[in-house]
Amino acid sequence: MRRSLGVLLVHAFLLFGGVLMAFPFYWMLATSFKSPQEALQAEPIWWPERMKPQNWFQAARLGDSPLWGGLGPGRSLELRFPAPEGGEPPRALVPRTPGAFVDPRAEGTKVEVVYGEGAWRIRLLNTTGEAFRVLPLVVLWPKDLPLSPPLPPDALRSQGAFWRLEWVNIAPGALGYVFHNYLEAWRAAPWGRYFFNSFFTALTQVAVGLFLAALAAFALARLPFPGKEGVFVLILATMMVPGEVLLIPNYVLLARLGWLDTYYALIVPWLASVFGVFLLRQFFLSLPQDLFDAARIDGAGPLTQLFRIALPLAVPGMISYGIFTFLGAYNALLWPLIVTQSPEMRTVQLGLQAFVQEAGSDYGALMAASTFVILPVILGYFLAQRQFTEGIARSGLK
Amino acid sequence: MRPYPFPLALGLGVLLALAAYARALGFFPPGGVYLALLLYGLLALWGLRYGAVYGLLLLGLLAWVWPWAPVLAVLLLFLLEARRLPEKAQGAFYGWLFVWPFLALLLIWQVFPTLYAFYLSLFEKVNFLRRAEFAGLENYAILLRDPLFWRALGNTFWYVLFTVPTGLLLATGVAILLNLRLAFQGLYRTLFFLPYITALTAAAAVWRWIYHPEFGFLNWLLGTPGLDWLNTPKGVFALLLEPLGLKVQGFLAGPSLAFLAVMVMSVWHFLGYQVVILLAGLQSIPKEYYEAAELDGASFWQKQRYITWPLLSPTLFFLFTLGLIGAFQVFTQVYVLTPTGGVLQDTLTVAFYLYNKGFRDADFSYASAIATLTFLIILALTLLQRRVLERRVHYEA
Numbered sequence: 001m002r003r004s005l006g007v008l009l010v011h012a013f014l015l016f017g018g019v020l021m022a023f024p025f026y027w028m029l030a031t032s033f034k035s036p037q038e039a040l041q042a043e044p045i046w047w048p049e050r051m052k053p054q055n056w057f058q059a060a061r062l063g064d065s066p067l068w069g070g071l072g073p074g075r076s077l078e079l080r081f082p083a084p085e086g087g088e089p090p091r092a093l094v095p096r097t098p099g100a101f102v103d104p105r106a107e108g109t110k111v112e113v114v115y116g117e118g119a120w121r122i123r124l125l126n127t128t129g130e131a132f133r134v135l136p137l138v139v140l141w142p143k144d145l146p147l148s149p150p151l152p153p154d155a156l157r158s159q160g161a162f163w164r165l166e167w168v169n170i171a172p173g174a175l176g177y178v179f180h181n182y183l184e185a186w187r188a189a190p191w192g193r194y195f196f197n198s199f200f201t202a203l204t205q206v207a208v209g210l211f212l213a214a215l216a217a218f219a220l221a222r223l224p225f226p227g228k229e230g231v232f233v234l235i236l237a238t239m240m241v242p243g244e245v246l247l248i249p250n251y252v253l254l255a256r257l258g259w260l261d262t263y264y265a266l267i268v269p270w271l272a273s274v275f276g277v278f279l280l281r282q283f284f285l286s287l288p289q290d291l292f293d294a295a296r297i298d299g300a301g302p303l304t305q306l307f308r309i310a311l312p313l314a315v316p317g318m319i320s321y322g323i324f325t326f327l328g329a330y331n332a333l334l335w336p337l338i339v340t341q342s343p344e345m346r347t348v349q350l351g352l353q354a355f356v357q358e359a360g361s362d363y364g365a366l367m368a369a370s371t372f373v374i375l376p377v378i379l380g381y382f383l384a385q386r387q388f389t390e391g392i393a394r395s396g397l398k
Numbered sequence: 399m400r401p402y403p404f405p406l407a408l409g410l411g412v413l414l415a416l417a418a419y420a421r422a423l424g425f426f427p428p429g430g431v432y433l434a435l436l437l438y439g440l441l442a443l444w445g446l447r448y449g450a451v452y453g454l455l456l457l458g459l460l461a462w463v464w465p466w467a468p469v470l471a472v473l474l475l476f477l478l479e480a481r482r483l484p485e486k487a488q489g490a491f492y493g494w495l496f497v498w499p500f501l502a503l504l505l506i507w508q509v510f511p512t513l514y515a516f517y518l519s520l521f522e523k524v525n526f527l528r529r530a531e532f533a534g535l536e537n538y539a540i541l542l543r544d545p546l547f548w549r550a551l552g553n554t555f556w557y558v559l560f561t562v563p564t565g566l567l568l569a570t571g572v573a574i575l576l577n578l579r580l581a582f583q584g585l586y587r588t589l590f591f592l593p594y595i596t597a598l599t600a601a602a603a604v605w606r607w608i609y610h611p612e613f614g615f616l617n618w619l620l621g622t623p624g625l626d627w628l629n630t631p632k633g634v635f636a637l638l639l640e641p642l643g644l645k646v647q648g649f650l651a652g653p654s655l656a657f658l659a660v661m662v663m664s665v666w667h668f669l670g671y672q673v674v675i676l677l678a679g680l681q682s683i684p685k686e687y688y689e690a691a692e693l694d695g696a697s698f699w700q701k702q703r704y705i706t707w708p709l710l711s712p713t714l715f716f717l718f719t720l721g722l723i724g725a726f727q728v729f730t731q732v733y734v735l736t737p738t739g740g741v742l743q744d745t746l747t748v749a750f751y752l753y754n755k756g757f758r759d760a761d762f763s764y765a766s767a768i769a770t771l772t773f774l775i776i777l778a779l780t781l782l783q784r785r786v787l788e789r790r791v792h793y794e795a
Contacts (some may be wrong), residue, residue, distance in 0.1 A: 007580065008502065010575050010578065010580065010778075011580065011581075011582075013575065014575055014580075014586045015586075016574070017568075017572060017586075017589075017590065018585070018586050018589030018590060019589075021589050021590050021592070021593060021666065021669070021670075022589050022592065024593070024601065024604045024605060024608060025592065025593075025596075025604075027604060027607070027608060027615060028600075028604045031607065039613070040612075040613045041613065042612070042613060042618060043618065044615050044618055121482040122454055138555065139555070155469075165499065171691070177737055190495045196554070212499050212500045212503065213500065215496040215497070215499065215500060216496060216497045216500035216501070217498055219492070219493045219494075219495075219496035219497045220497065223487050223489055223492055223493040223496065224490075224493065225489055225490040225492070225493025225494055226490055227492065227494075227495075231497055231501060232693075234501075234504070234509065235504065238504060238508050238509060240776075240777060241508060241512050241773065242723060242726055242727060242772065242773060242776055243727055243771055244726070244727055244729075244748075244752055244772065245511070245769040245770070245773045246507070246508060246511045246512070246515075246761050247517050247752065247753075247756065247765075247769070248515060248756050248765050248766050248769060249510070249511030249512075249515045249518065249766070250511050251756075251764065252508060252514070252518070253506075253507075253514075268503075268507070269507040270507075271503050271507075272500050272501075272504040272507060274504070274508075277500065280705070301492075302492040302496070303492075306496075327595060331597040331598060331599070332652035333505075333598065333599050333729070333730045333733070333734075334729050334730065334733075334749075334753065338753075338757055340669065348597075349597055349599040352597075352599050352600060353599050353602065353734065356599075356603050356606070356734065361482070363613075366603060366607070367603070367604065367607065370599075370600035370603045370604060371600075372599050373597060373599070374596045374597055374600045376602075377595050377596070377597070378592065378595070378596070381588075381591075381592070381595055385584075385588070388591075388595070389587065389591065389674050392594075392671060392674045392675065393674050393675055393677065393678030394678075395675070
């Protein structure tokens with residue numbers, strides 16, 4: 001009895017801690033689905049409108065495609081607001097708000113408001129001859145009429161005798177509605193290029209760095225050569241140097257080489273990984289010497305010994321190295337910030353940082369961008385959970 | 399038969415390659431490279447008598463026009479001749495061949511820059527427009543009287559003082575509980591671990607949103623009845639210490655809790671890493687010890703005190719060292735949460751100050767002085783910590 005109570009207590013503690021740890025992720029995800037007004041509520045909204053399934057069906061009926069919406073040339077869209085007849089008619093307009101995420105072509109939309117079949121109907125007709133994807137709409141709805149919009153508005157404000165209903169996009173389609181913030185955040189910056197840069201940098205660093213570290217570690221662990229002690233002491237001493245000491249001299253070096261704002265600047269300075277040499281050396285030292293003697297008798301040179309015998313047995317070490325180098329490169333902010341200027345050379349983290357500053361108060365889009373920036377690593381974690389945690393744990397070996 | 403002077407040839411090749419790179423970077427007077435080339439050429443010519451081997455070294459002469467030539471020469475040499483060498487020379491040859499690429503990168507991008515940082519710090523404000531004047535240790539003299547530097551150092555000190563013990567305490571607790579092999583263990587581990595692999599930029603963006611002064615979740619939480627005492631403009635530390643008669647001055651007493659916010663976020667972010675490392679440490683403790691202790695009737699707490707604590711101390715020591723070194727590099731959280739260094743610079747850390755001086759004010763020599771001094775401080779702290787703490791650490795025999 002006492003024991004099960006203890007277990008329960010432990011579970012309660014861990015669950016509380018876990019929820020506390022995961023809360024920022026939930027908040028990021030929830031906010032990434034919020035409309036601007038929802039995001040700026042003083043009272044937090046736990047489950048935003050765009051995450052409610054009943055709204056998805058409504059959204060699927062709006063716009064040309066049920067999934068992605070949009071309004072083609074000559075096409076029209078009708079919104080039904082069930083209400084009794086009489087009284088002041090509602091007004092509708094396509095707003096002309098200057099903003100980051102507005103499609104200026106939407107202004108050529110014709111708006112009609114008519115009554116029929118027990119509902120006010122707002123008809124939007126695309127007369128521009130061009131298709132557009134984002135069609136904002138503002139409806140002024142008399143306060144004395146019951147309010148039942150076909151799709152929950154992104155913002156609802158009071159304006160005199162009217163409710164002011166605002167939609168960021170009234171032709172969204174189901175996915176376009178749910179992932180509105182993601183689409184806008186993705187379109188606001190060259191994320192494809194950023195992702196390519198980040199992945200290219202990180203993967204090159206992993207591949208080349210691993211190769212160089214394996215060579216050096218094998219020589220230090222298995223080959224006798226004059227000056228070995230000296231090399232080892234030098235590597236040990238380098239471990240004491242904190243990264244920030246290298247910022248300025250390496251920047252100057254790159255500037256003199258004319259390598260600033262190139263992939264070289266992002267990759268080359270971090271290829272020599274002392275951590276990798278130590279890790280792999282540890283692995284190679286633990287292998288029995290007989291293995292290598294046998295190979296040598298069979299006529300295998302040191303290169304063959306390294307690539308055919310030692311490396312296949314050091315796969316866990318290689319995975320640890322790969323994970324750490326990849327995480328370090330993918331998540332780095334300071335170094336890319338210093339050595340790159342042009343948008344073509346910027347990495348995901350810099351893109352996000354710039355986005356945080358530019359998007360300002362559009363927290364929905366901001367959190368959407370944050371979500372897709374961390375998504376590759378999180379997915380990688382779930383795919384290779386065991387290697388991930390073991391890799392991290394191995395970094396603690398002495 | 400004369401012994402092959404391979405180590406000599408290789409060593410010279412390496413030196414020459416480095417010289418060629420240094421020349422390409424504009425560090426070296428041309429004369430130095432000419433001298434090296436001459437030596438190398440003589441060696442190569444002298445080697446011609448021994449066959450095609452040294453002919454290849456002649457390729458190294460091209461280093462002047464094309465810096466990759468020595469690399470290519472060494473590689474060709476290896477491909478053609480390595481197997482024909484006597485065994486001892488072969489060992490040395492392969493050893494150096496394998497270490498050399500790594501070592502060259504290490505020398506160019508880590509060892510040399512460390513020295514170069516010190517060299518840069520000896521000049522007056524370095525910029526690319528005019529020749530820098532030699533200033534001796536003047537930058538250091540200014541640095542030691544710079545109140546912002548001391549503030550940054552103090553902040554970093556506070557950061558260590560808060561995040562390292564808090565993080566280690568929490569992580570040890572969580573790791574011990576996770577080590578009990580409960581149901582849902584994997585889920586808990588994932589929950590605790592995820593923040594660590596999340597990019598700091600994204601995480602800090604979320605936290606910035608949670609900390610938002612008007613619409614942030616935290617303010618709503620602190621505004622709820624029962625918790626609203628936390629939301630005082632005085633600052634939590636001042637509030638906690640005032641009843642004890644302590645007047646807090648300086649870093650955390652001000653109206654802004656920004657730095658505390660940064661620290662809380664950092665603890666959250668690094669907790670998973672510490673938990674995973676500590677879990678690995680816990681799992682390496684042999685089960686027999688606990689079983690033996692149980693036979694002797696030891697309680698849960700006694701087992702923690704007399705088995706877990708001493709056997710975990712190397713891991714804790716490792717994490718402590720790591721936290722200390724990490725604290726001096728805290729930049730990303732600060733930069734994203736408080737891009738200007740906070741109100742009255744109350745979130746300024748050493749790395750952030752270095753970045754400000756070097757890349758915002760473009761004062762490379764002053765920033766280099768900061769870097770060098772930081773390096774010395776870290777070195778001193780690490781050595782001190784080794785002396786003081788390591789004696790209490792129990793390494794298993």
